[in-house]
Amino acid sequence: MQVLKFGGTSVASAENIRKSLAIVARAAERAPVVMVVSALGGTTDALIGAGRAAAAGDAGYRDTLLQLAARHRTAVQELLPAAHTAVQELLPAAHTAAEGQLVAQFGEVTSLCNGIFALGELSTRTLDKLMSYGELLSSHLIASVAKVQSLDAIWADARQLIRTNSRFGTAEVDMATTEEKVAAFKAENLAKIWVVPGFIAADAHGTTTTLGRGGSDYTAALLAAALDAEVLEIWTDVSGMMTADPRLVRSARPIAHISYQEAMELSHFGAKVLYPPTIQPVMQRGIPLWIKNTFAPDDYGTLVEVEPPRTPAVVQGISSIGNLTLLNLEGSGMVGIPGFSKRLFEALARERINVILITQSSSEHSICVGVNAQDAAPAQLAVDEEFATEIAAGRIEPLRPETDLAIVALVGENMKNHPGISGKLFGALGQNGVNIRAIAQGASEKNISTVIRAADVRKAINVLHEAFFEATKKQVNLFILGPGNVGSKLLEQLARQQSHLLEKLGLQVRVVAIANSRHCLVDENGLDLTAWPEELAQAPAQTLEEFTQLIIARNLRNSIFVDVTANPAAASIYADLLAKSVAIVACNKVAASSDYAHYAKLKSLSKEFNASYLFETNVGAALPIIGTLNDLTRSGDVVRRMEAVLSGTLNFVFNNYDGSRPFAEVVRQAQAEGYTEPDPRLDLSGSDVARKILILAREAGQVMEMSEIEIDTFLPPACLEGDVEAFYTQMAAHEAHFRALYDAATAAGKRLKFVARYADGHAAVGLQTVALGHDLYDLRGKDNVVLFYTDRYVDQPLVVKGAGAGAEVTASGVFADIIRAARL
CATH class of the missing domain: 3.40.1160.10 (Acetylglutamate kinase-like)
Incomplete structure (x- = not known):
C-alpha cells in the first residue's frame, strides 16, 4: 500500500x-x-x-x-x-x-x-x-x-x-x-x-x-x-525540503535526496515542511518518505531514504528555531561535584519542559540549556527551587535567562570528519557581525548548532547559505548617501558593471538605498539604477539619523555604507555603523582627518567588528595612494619622507594659468569641470591638501593632529572672507598678486606647484617653485603625484602618479573601494 x-x-x-x-x-x-x-x-x-x-x-x-x-x-x-x-x-x-x-x-x-x-x-x-x-x-x-x-x-x-x-x-x-x-x-x-x-x-x-x-x-x-x-x-505546498527556508533565503533550492538522519535534524530545527516525529516510524521500517508539491506534482521533490545517492555537498541544509531562551546555571560550587546535571534535568523534566540545546564548559563551572521562550519562566522557577540551598549559600548563582534568541543549525552527513566547516561557519557569521552566544555539536557531527540573536536569523541564514551553497556568488548591499556629481557617476558605473561583477567576480551588487539631504529611496530587493533620479525626488523625507537606523534595522548581510558627501554629520555616524559590522566606504575626508582619537577609534572598530573602513578617494581620487602606503607598512617598510602634489584642482589651476586669463577665471573653469570642492576655497586655501597629508601621515603610523600641519597659503587674506562669490570678486581684485607669483617663477625657469611634505614626524603644505628635472616639474593637467621615501626606497622614491580630480575618476575610486570591501 x-x-x-x-x-x-x-x-x-x-x-x-x-x-x-x-x-x-x-x-x-x-x-x-x-x-x-x-x-x-x-x-x-x-x-x-x-x-x-x-x-x-x-x-x-x-x-x-x-x-x-x-x-x-x-x-x-x-x-x-x-x-x-x-x-x-x-x-x-x-x-x-x-x-x-x-x-x-x-x-x-x-x-x-x-x-x-x-x-x-x-x-x-x-x-x-x-x-x-x-x-x-x-x-x-x-x-x-x-x-x-x-x-x-x-x-x-x-x-x-x-x-x-x-x-x-x-x-x-x-x-x-x-x-x-x-x-x-x-x-x-x-x-x-x-x-x-x-x-x-x-x-x-x-x-x-x-x-x-x-x-x-x-x-x-x-x-x-x-x-x-x-x-x-x-x-x-513546496517542492520538497529546501537548503534553507525560502521565506528567508530567495536562492534556497530543493534537496533531491536526503537521509533519514539529515531529514530528522532539519525538521527538528524548524524545517516546516515536515513534522519531526514523522520520520521515526518509517525510518525503523526503511520505508521511503517522499515530500511532494500538490501544486507542482511533476516536480521531483525530496526523497528521504536509508542510503541516498552520495553527493559532494558537505552541508545538506540550514535551519533555525526561534523563540529560544538560554538558561545558564553556573557557580564555583559545581566544579568537580557529581549530580548537578542530573538534578538540573530532573527539575526541568518534572515540569515537562523540553530541552532543545545543551552545552557545558569544560571547567564544569556552568551548564547552559536552551528551552522554548514560553517555558522560560516555569523553568527558572523549577531550577531555582531545586538549587535553593546552594543559591542561598552562594555556591551557585540564581538561574539567568537570556531571551530573544534563536538557533541556526548546519545539517549534513558529510560534515563528519570534514575539517574547516566550523571555521567557515564562524568566519562567515563573524564577518557580518553575528555574535554567537552558545554552540553545540553532537559526536555524530551531523549538526552544528549556534545560538544567536533572533534579530540576526535572516542575515545569518543568508550568510551561511551563501557560504555553503553559493560559492560562486556573494550578495553585497549598498546604502549610498550623496548622489551628487560623484555619487551620480558612481551609480552610472554600478549600473553598467552589475552583470560584469556577477559574471567575473561573483558579486551580486545591489543598491538598497539612495539618500540625499531631503529624501531617501529604499528597496531591499535592489533599486532600478536607471530610474532612481525621478524616484528619489518622489521618495519620503528622511533624516540622517533615520537613515542610519534604517541601515541597522535592515540588518542585511555584506552591507556597505557609501558616503559620497563632504558632510561632517555624515562622518559622525561611522562609529555606529562599524559597531554593527556595516562596512564604510568614504569619499568624505572629515572622519579620517578629524581628531586623532576619533580616527583611531574608527580604525579600531573596523578591526574589532570585521567591517572594512576604506577611504582611498580621500587623498587622490582613484589613485592607489593609501593602498600603496598600506602595502609598504604592512610588509614592514618604514616611510621616512613623503613629497606630493595632492590637489588635482590646484595643479589644474597652476598648469592653466599663464597670465593670459585672470586667475579667477581659471579657477571658475576648474569648478565648472568638477575639479574643485563645492566651496573652491577649501582647495585654494590649502586646507584640503593639509587634510590629505594628515591622512597619509596617520596611515604611515604617525600620531598627528590637523593643528600640527603648517599651512602656507598663497591667497591674500581678503580672498578668504565672505561667501564664494565674494571669493571670486576678491581674486579678480588681486590679479596682480597672482600674476606676480607666476612671473617670478617663470623668470627663474621654474613652475608653481602646491606641494605637501612630510618628514620626521612633521608636515607642511604650501606653494613652491620647482625646477626642471624635479619629479613634480612635468606634472600636467589635474594629475596628482606622491613620492614615497622609505627604508627600501631611499634614493629613488616609489612614485604614484595619475589623474587626481574629476567626478568620473573619483567615482571609479569609490567603486574600487566598494569591490575591496565586498571581497574581504
Whole structure:
C-alpha cells in the first residue's frame, strides 16, 4: 500500500481538494492508497481561538464558528452541488448527506464551545476534542467527493486505528495496539482508497486525543509503518525540503535526496515542511518518505531514504528555531561535584519542559540549556527551587535567562570528519557581525548548532547559505548617501558593471538605498539604477539619523555604507555603523582627518567588528595612494619622507594659468569641470591638501593632529572672507598678486606647484617653485603625484602618479573601494 498525506494548504479550497484527489486517483492505479488529510487550512487555529475566547468569556467565539461553518458550506456547494447533472446523478444525494453531516458536526462544536463559555475553562482534554473537528469535517467531505468521482473510497476513523495514552495535547502512541487495529481494519475493508483524518487518535477509553500540531504527518507515518507501506508521500505546498527556508533565503533550492538522519535534524530545527516525529516510524521500517508539491506534482521533490545517492555537498541544509531562551546555571560550587546535571534535568523534566540545546564548559563551572521562550519562566522557577540551598549559600548563582534568541543549525552527513566547516561557519557569521552566544555539536557531527540573536536569523541564514551553497556568488548591499556629481557617476558605473561583477567576480551588487539631504529611496530587493533620479525626488523625507537606523534595522548581510558627501554629520555616524559590522566606504575626508582619537577609534572598530573602513578617494581620487602606503607598512617598510602634489584642482589651476586669463577665471573653469570642492576655497586655501597629508601621515603610523600641519597659503587674506562669490570678486581684485607669483617663477625657469611634505614626524603644505628635472616639474593637467621615501626606497622614491580630480575618476575610486570591501 501507499500512504499519501495532504496538508492544510493542499485541502484549503475546493480547487485544491480536486487537485489532491486527482493525485490520489493516479496513485491508486498503481496500488491501494491511504489518503491522510489535514483540516482545511486555518481551521485548527480558528477552533483553538474560539475555544480560548469562550473560556475567557468572549462571546465572539460564536462569530468564529459561523464563519467556519460558512467556509465549509461553500466547499460543499462547490464540490457537491445540490442539483444533479446529466453525467453525475449522485450529486444531489451526496450534497444532502454532506450538508446534514456538516450541520450535525457544527452543532456539536457549538455545544462544546457553549459549555466552555459557561464553565470559563478549557482543559487539554476538551481542547483535543474541539480541535479534532477540523480533520473530521475535511475527511468526511473529501471521502464523499471521492465516492461521487466513482473512486473506490471509504472513510476510516483514525480514532479507531491509532491508540495512544491519555496525555492530551501530545499523546504518546501505543504502536503494538495500533498495528493490531490497522491490520484488523485492512482485513475487513477491501476499498482501494482509505480517507483518514490526520492529527487525531483515541486512548484506551475511546476518548479523543491529538498527536501535536503538525500531527497529520505523524498519523501518515504511523499508518505507513503499521501497513509496511511501499512509500509514504507528504504532499504540501513546496517542492520538497529546501537548503534553507525560502521565506528567508530567495536562492534556497530543493534537496533531491536526503537521509533519514539529515531529514530528522532539519525538521527538528524548524524545517516546516515536515513534522519531526514523522520520520521515526518509517525510518525503523526503511520505508521511503517522499515530500511532494500538490501544486507542482511533476516536480521531483525530496526523497528521504536509508542510503541516498552520495553527493559532494558537505552541508545538506540550514535551519533555525526561534523563540529560544538560554538558561545558564553556573557557580564555583559545581566544579568537580557529581549530580548537578542530573538534578538540573530532573527539575526541568518534572515540569515537562523540553530541552532543545545543551552545552557545558569544560571547567564544569556552568551548564547552559536552551528551552522554548514560553517555558522560560516555569523553568527558572523549577531550577531555582531545586538549587535553593546552594543559591542561598552562594555556591551557585540564581538561574539567568537570556531571551530573544534563536538557533541556526548546519545539517549534513558529510560534515563528519570534514575539517574547516566550523571555521567557515564562524568566519562567515563573524564577518557580518553575528555574535554567537552558545554552540553545540553532537559526536555524530551531523549538526552544528549556534545560538544567536533572533534579530540576526535572516542575515545569518543568508550568510551561511551563501557560504555553503553559493560559492560562486556573494550578495553585497549598498546604502549610498550623496548622489551628487560623484555619487551620480558612481551609480552610472554600478549600473553598467552589475552583470560584469556577477559574471567575473561573483558579486551580486545591489543598491538598497539612495539618500540625499531631503529624501531617501529604499528597496531591499535592489533599486532600478536607471530610474532612481525621478524616484528619489518622489521618495519620503528622511533624516540622517533615520537613515542610519534604517541601515541597522535592515540588518542585511555584506552591507556597505557609501558616503559620497563632504558632510561632517555624515562622518559622525561611522562609529555606529562599524559597531554593527556595516562596512564604510568614504569619499568624505572629515572622519579620517578629524581628531586623532576619533580616527583611531574608527580604525579600531573596523578591526574589532570585521567591517572594512576604506577611504582611498580621500587623498587622490582613484589613485592607489593609501593602498600603496598600506602595502609598504604592512610588509614592514618604514616611510621616512613623503613629497606630493595632492590637489588635482590646484595643479589644474597652476598648469592653466599663464597670465593670459585672470586667475579667477581659471579657477571658475576648474569648478565648472568638477575639479574643485563645492566651496573652491577649501582647495585654494590649502586646507584640503593639509587634510590629505594628515591622512597619509596617520596611515604611515604617525600620531598627528590637523593643528600640527603648517599651512602656507598663497591667497591674500581678503580672498578668504565672505561667501564664494565674494571669493571670486576678491581674486579678480588681486590679479596682480597672482600674476606676480607666476612671473617670478617663470623668470627663474621654474613652475608653481602646491606641494605637501612630510618628514620626521612633521608636515607642511604650501606653494613652491620647482625646477626642471624635479619629479613634480612635468606634472600636467589635474594629475596628482606622491613620492614615497622609505627604508627600501631611499634614493629613488616609489612614485604614484595619475589623474587626481574629476567626478568620473573619483567615482571609479569609490567603486574600487566598494569591490575591496565586498571581497574581504
